[in-house]
Amino acid sequence: MTRDYVTINKDVxxxxxxxxxxxxxxxxxxxxxxxIWGLPEQDLNLLPQDMTGMTAIELGCGTGYVAGWMAKRGAEVTAIDVSDQQLATARRLSKEHGTDIAFIEGNAETTGLPDAAFDFAISEYGAAIWCPPDIWLREAHRLLRPEGRLVFLGNHPLAIICSPESGAPAEARLHRPYKDLWGADWTKVEIDPSGICFVLTFADWLALFREIGFEVENYQELYAPETQTEMRAFIPAEWAQKYPCEQVWHLRKPG
Ligand SMILES: C[S@@+](CC[C@H](N)C(=O)[O-])C[C@H]1O[C@@H](n2cnc3c(N)ncnc32)[C@H](O)[C@@H]1O
Incomplete structure (x- = not known):
């Protein structure tokens, strides 16, 4: 991907x-x-229960609610996003909720923050999908202390390869090659164009984690609840009841 995806995604x-x-x-x-289905934390355990005394960072925080949840659990939280408009919402909501979060306007691939400054890093559809893994995962690794953990949630590769090139909803057939999967360019699709997002094959995720120096602690594939009937983010509930539309990686930087 040679296009200036950071500027494209920021504008989007x-x-x-x-x-x-x-x-x-x-x-x-x-x-x-x-x-996208709002699956409860008590079933998934993405966040440490008690974050008192922990330093945490959200990479691509959007409106900042994940940062807010971590602050409410006792963490000292930093949250970075490239969109000043998203950050304006995040700052306002943080103030309304009485949380003290250090919001930074910037690129999660090059935060400028010190090495080994964080115990915990997280991204839900932030850097996790809008930045090339080879770049943002190295930055997350640099930011973590030894024994620090990174949790990120984004599109499952199946959701991308089952999505038509037109931008139409995912279907139960393969629309794109799996081999050499890197992500998807949604900028010029017929239906609801947006930005450029990234995802890898399983083998490539694992090879990259190994190369950077992350150990995998857990991996989750997320489905839509059986009670869901609507379509969300171009994923029909019926599709996501049979195929995982999202994945969560739980990584550790060894000590
Ligand atoms: C979907 S939001 C993620 C926040 C929230 N968890 C959510 O799901 O709504 C995606 C965010 O990623 C941000 N983003 C995209 N590229 C980025 C980059 N290179 N650095 C930092 N943030 C980025 C966007 O500005 C946007 O606010």
């Missing part, structure tokens, strides 16, 4: 930020839940 998110205000406000007021 600035233009779309107003559409995320309501959802962000709702999530700031709710218990932690994850992904």
């Amino acid at each position: 998110w600035n233009a779309d930020a107003e559409n995320w205000v309501q959802g962000g406000a709702r999530l700031w007021s709710s218990d932690p839940m994850w992904g």
Whole structure:
């Protein structure tokens, strides 16, 4: 991917930020839940239960609700996002919720923050999908202390290879090659164009983790609840009840 995906994605998110205000406000007021189906934290365990005394960073924080959940669990939280419009919402909601979060406007691939400054890093559809893994994972590794953990949630590769090139909803057939999968360019699709996002094959994720120096602690594939009937983010519930549309990697930087 040689196009300037950072600027493209920043422009997409600035233009779309107003559409995320309501959802962000709702999530700031709710218990932690994850992904497009809002799966409960008690089933997934993405966050440490007690974060008192921990330093944590959210990479690509959007409206900042994940940062808010970590602050409410006692962590000292930093949150970075490339979109000033998304950050404006995050800052306002943080103030309303009385949380003290260090918000930074910048690229999660090059935060400029010191080495080994964090015990915990997380990204839910932030750097996790909008930055090339080979770049942002190295930055996350640098930011973590030895024994620090990184959790990230994003699109499952199946969701990308089952999505038509037109941008139409995912189907139960293969629309793109799996071999050499890198992500998807949604900028010129016919239906609801957006930015450029990234995902790898399983083998490539594992090879990259090994190369950077992460150990895998857990891996989760997320499905839609059986009670769901609607389509979310171009994933029909019926599809996601049979195929995982999202994945969560839990990584550790060895001591
Ligand atoms: C979907 S939001 C993620 C926040 C939230 N968890 C959510 O799911 O709504 C995606 C965010 O990633 C941010 N983003 C995209 N590329 C980025 C980059 N290179 N560095 C930092 N943030 C980035 C966007 O600005 C956007 O606010």
